[in-house]
Amino acid sequence: MKPSTFPFWVASISSWASPVTAASCWRDTTCSGPSEAAFPGPWDSNIYAPTSRSVLPEFAFTTQNRSSTLLGDSRALHGNGSNIVYDFGREVGGIVSFLYSASGPGSIGIAFTEASTWIGEWSDASNGRFSGRDGALYVDVSTAGNGTYTMPDKSMRGGFRYMTVFLLSNSNVTIQISEVKLEISFQPTWADLRAYQGYFHSSDELLNRIWYAGAYTLQTNAVPVNTGRWVPTLANGWANNGTMGPGDTIIVDGAKRDRAVWPGDMGIAVPSSFVSIGDLDSVKNALQVMYDYQNKDGSFPEAGPPLLQQNSDTYHMWTMIGTYNYMLYTNDAAFVQQNWAKYLRAMEYIYGKVDASGLLNQTGTRDWARWQTGFNNTEVNVILYHTLRTSASLAVWLNDTVGLSDQWLKRALPLQTAITKYCFDESYGAFKDNATATELHPQDANSMAILFGLINATSPTASSISSRLTENWSPIGAVAPELPENISPFISSFEIQAHLTIDETDRALDLIRRSWGWYANHPNGTGSTVIEGYLVNGTFGYRSSRGYGYDASYVSHAHGWSSGPTSALTEFIVGLSVTGPAGRTWSLKPQFGDLKFAEAGFTTGLGKFQAKWEKSSSGYNVTFETPKGTTGLVGLPIIQSGKKPFFKINGEVEDIGVDGGRAVVSVDGVHFLGLFLNPSALFATCHLTQRRYMVIGQYSKEIGYIGL
Numbered sequence: 001m002k003p004s005t006f007p008f009w010v011a012s013i014s015s016w017a018s019p020v021t022a023a024s025c026w027r028d029t030t031c032s033g034p035s036e037a038a039f040p041g042p043w044d045s046n047i048y049a050p051t052s053r054s055v056l057p058e059f060a061f062t063t064q065n066r067s068s069t070l071l072g073d074s075r076a077l078h079g080n081g082s083n084i085v086y087d088f089g090r091e092v093g094g095i096v097s098f099l100y101s102a103s104g105p106g107s108i109g110i111a112f113t114e115a116s117t118w119i120g121e122w123s124d125a126s127n128g129r130f131s132g133r134d135g136a137l138y139v140d141v142s143t144a145g146n147g148t149y150t151m152p153d154k155s156m157r158g159g160f161r162y163m164t165v166f167l168l169s170n171s172n173v174t175i176q177i178s179e180v181k182l183e184i185s186f187q188p189t190w191a192d193l194r195a196y197q198g199y200f201h202s203s204d205e206l207l208n209r210i211w212y213a214g215a216y217t218l219q220t221n222a223v224p225v226n227t228g229r230w231v232p233t234l235a236n237g238w239a240n241n242g243t244m245g246p247g248d249t250i251i252v253d254g255a256k257r258d259r260a261v262w263p264g265d266m267g268i269a270v271p272s273s274f275v276s277i278g279d280l281d282s283v284k285n286a287l288q289v290m291y292d293y294q295n296k297d298g299s300f301p302e303a304g305p306p307l308l309q310q311n312s313d314t315y316h317m318w319t320m321i322g323t324y325n326y327m328l329y330t331n332d333a334a335f336v337q338q339n340w341a342k343y344l345r346a347m348e349y350i351y352g353k354v355d356a357s358g359l360l361n362q363t364g365t366r367d368w369a370r371w372q373t374g375f376n377n378t379e380v381n382v383i384l385y386h387t388l389r390t391s392a393s394l395a396v397w398l399n400d401t402v403g404l405s406d407q408w409l410k411r412a413l414p415l416q417t418a419i420t421k422y423c424f425d426e427s428y429g430a431f432k433d434n435a436t437a438t439e440l441h442p443q444d445a446n447s448m449a450i451l452f453g454l455i456n457a458t459s460p461t462a463s464s465i466s467s468r469l470t471e472n473w474s475p476i477g478a479v480a481p482e483l484p485e486n487i488s489p490f491i492s493s494f495e496i497q498a499h500l501t502i503d504e505t506d507r508a509l510d511l512i513r514r515s516w517g518w519y520a521n522h523p524n525g526t527g528s529t530v531i532e533g534y535l536v537n538g539t540f541g542y543r544s545s546r547g548y549g550y551d552a553s554y555v556s557h558a559h560g561w562s563s564g565p566t567s568a569l570t571e572f573i574v575g576l577s578v579t580g581p582a583g584r585t586w587s588l589k590p591q592f593g594d595l596k597f598a599e600a601g602f603t604t605g606l607g608k609f610q611a612k613w614e615k616s617s618s619g620y621n622v623t624f625e626t627p628k629g630t631t632g633l634v635g636l637p638i639i640q641s642g643k644k645p646f647f648k649i650n651g652e653v654e655d656i657g658v659d660g661g662r663a664v665v666s667v668d669g670v671h672f673l674g675l676f677l678n679p680s681a682l683f684a685t686c687h688l689t690q691r692r693y694m695v696i697g698q699y700s701k702e703i704g705y706i707g708l
């Protein structure tokens, strides 16, 4: 078999190379981002990022007549109250400018919104005061004549799709508006906003769009460090002139707001950023600022400056888990070592809250917006379990010699026992909200208990929880019992991964399509990003009654914490994930669901990782390629029982019985898992068909085969 039989990453490269554009980084920022896409291909047509940092609106209309037309060069405002609505066709953010030519005096107003719902003279809300929407910027034109307008830097609008330009005037003036332009401020260190270091493609067009909407959202959330939301909150208007942390680029929670570092959000955003755009610089700076602002007692802030909100045990731990994720994706041990003393204090701070019951007593009560927190809350305890186990891995990766890894694993065991003993509701078959007689079975703790391995993935318990979770589903997504009426794509990002962890593939794909599909196809949405949250009645008013002042326009429509499908589709559906720093160990465990094919790739300092599977009526093929010197665990779905799998390197058949070699794990009898040693560049072809049949592939000198 010649390499050209596998065109998906060989043959297509040249014809799909990114077009060369007049690319540039933000203002005087040093360009340190990637210069080209790692996996160019036909899937690039799904990328929402524009080819240039300077973008023009695509369509225009008026509030009186919303029939959109392609934008011509120049449009006119005639008389008081007239307007032009500019549609950039996707979420954008940055500095707007235009030329005007006035026949007399007047005032030009400029208002912004992400959702079309709030097109008009008042921008959607972002300033955090909850005293009304954001209003507009104004350009005062005193006499007839021409002028240029560029919005002030501090008024930079971080996230919007629609811009309404309107005229206030006492006289019958005409103002011609032309050359409307936006200078994009996000992803400031990248010269080419489309130079993705990862990709995803599958037979399902909706899933492809959702994956790329997550990726683009993360780009809009990687922003210049001096463009944070100003605190104290303004009574009128908005200002994005706050300093958020070190470096040139930093990952924030949302494009429009809050524009601050939120470590909890990073729990979903960072894995998705890694598999898609591959921006870990923004993550490093975001983590560093949390270490820089660690409190004397060892606690981390809940959010970075200038907001600097405090008092969250869960977000404290998300900073620790974020450090683990960052090390996992980059192997940047120097960064972790530089902050290690602070990490240890953070561990003692949080573990010190475990009381005689064996459970953590949550006293830092802020969290993601669930109503009830505090005391022996289940979610916080499940997160502590994950923190202890990820910390143990971190210690191993740092070659710790003082037994920290053992110590932390020894702490995780009794915690697991206590959570199961006090927080599990046997009669219901899922976790309760805390260790009391409550009837509430939350979406967050139950999803995380499966995803974080607190309960055995092959146990009836896991399957019961997964099934119970579906009882929260509505036609447009899962309603969180711990935040009634609300649909949280953040917590649902954990839920889809929980179902995938136990091979409930159809269930996970169903929830992705209902929830993220609902927003992706919503006519009022950005059509390019993932939303922070929404209500089960189909309005965008997430958290209306829980801190957002009943102002549905405050909700962010580009929130990285909702990007879970992006990492899930790569890591569980294609099934390719890293398990050791920078992918020196990795895992490939595909899941098919109702898809015909799926493929994905991502990049680490060690090189490119890529895998593809394709189904047919008689079986399936898996092909993959990982960097030299890496080691992986391959687990392939068995489609016919009773066939003994084998595995070939250079023609030699290796018997890899379930307990052969090291670290061979039997997941559930449906999977075969083999330890796949990969001393050199690997290109394996797998044919599982009804006959014992294997096709030989060839790539470089080393060839691996897996067959049945």
Ligand SMILES: *[C@@H]1O[C@H](CO)[C@@H](O)[C@H](O)[C@H]1NC(C)=O
Binding pocket: 065, 066, 067, 068, 069
């Ligand atoms: C609305 O705008 C569209 C597109 O410009 C135009 O074809 C249509 O005639 C307009 N309708 C009215 C009622 O003005």
Ligand SMILES: *[C@@H]1O[C@H](CO)[C@@H](O)[C@H](O)[C@H]1NC(C)=O
Binding pocket: 100, 101, 145, 146, 176, 178
């Ligand atoms: C003002 O701009 C218009 C184009 O919008 C142009 O035709 C006109 O010559 C300009 N006038 C002056 C005085 O520059």
Ligand SMILES: *[C@@H]1O[C@H](CO)[C@@H](O)[C@H](O)[C@H]1NC(C)=O
Binding pocket: 172, 174
């Ligand atoms: C306003 O000016 C336009 C042309 O500039 C003219 O057609 C229209 O009749 C004027 N309206 C009034 C109320 O003066």
Ligand SMILES: *[C@@H]1O[C@H](CO)[C@@H](O)[C@H](O)[C@H]1NC(C)=O
Binding pocket: 154, 230, 234, 239, 241, 242
């Ligand atoms: C940011 O803008 C706000 C509102 O205009 C202003 O009060 C504040 O002083 C500005 N901060 C800085 C650092 O420029």
Ligand SMILES: *[C@@H]1O[C@H](CO)[C@@H](O)[C@H](O)[C@H]1NC(C)=O
Binding pocket: 355, 361, 362, 363, 375
């Ligand atoms: C948990 O901490 C709170 C606040 O410090 C305290 O009032 C409560 O008694 C503690 N609960 C338990 C079970 O220790």
Ligand SMILES: *[C@@H]1O[C@H](CO)[C@@H](O)[C@H](O)[C@H]1NC(C)=O
Binding pocket: 372, 373, 374, 375, 376, 377, 433, 434, 436, 438, 440
């Ligand atoms: C336990 O959870 C329920 C449901 O969230 C809540 O009403 C109750 O206040 C919680 N009790 C404690 C002690 O945290």
Ligand SMILES: *[C@@H]1O[C@H](CO)[C@@H](O)[C@H](O)[C@H]1NC(C)=O
Binding pocket: 333, 397, 398, 399
């Ligand atoms: C840990 O030890 C290994 C083997 O000696 C070495 O290659 C690696 O660089 C060490 N890692 C750190 C973070 O010191």
Ligand SMILES: *[C@@H]1O[C@H](CO)[C@@H](O)[C@H](O)[C@H]1NC(C)=O
Binding pocket: 357, 359, 375, 376, 422, 435, 436
């Ligand atoms: C959980 O917290 C509640 C409220 O403080 C307390 O009554 C209960 O005994 C605690 N349960 C355990 C197992 O610690």
Ligand SMILES: *[C@@H]1O[C@H](CO)[C@@H](O)[C@H](O)[C@H]1NC(C)=O
Binding pocket: 456, 457, 458, 459, 460
């Ligand atoms: C997980 O559960 C399965 C089936 O109940 C069992 O065979 C296996 O030993 C369990 N694994 C662990 C690590 O407890």
Ligand SMILES: *[C@@H]1O[C@H](CO)[C@@H](O)[C@H](O)[C@H]1NC(C)=O
Binding pocket: 485, 535, 537, 539, 541, 544
């Ligand atoms: C949706 O639910 C919210 C919260 O209960 C409520 O405020 C809003 O009026 C509802 N909107 C519609 C259209 O039902």
Ligand SMILES: *[C@@H]1O[C@H](CO)[C@@H](O)[C@H](O)[C@H]1NC(C)=O
Binding pocket: 116, 117, 524, 538, 539, 540
């Ligand atoms: C969508 O926009 C229309 C107006 O065009 C509005 O009537 C409707 O309520 C909006 N829907 C949502 C969910 O905001």
Ligand SMILES: *[C@@H]1O[C@H](CO)[C@@H](O)[C@H](O)[C@H]1NC(C)=O
Binding pocket: 005, 614, 615, 616, 617, 618, 619, 620, 621, 687, 695
């Ligand atoms: C697997 O790939 C080989 C070579 O491309 C092809 O001949 C075969 O039909 C494929 N089988 C399946 C099940 O897709």
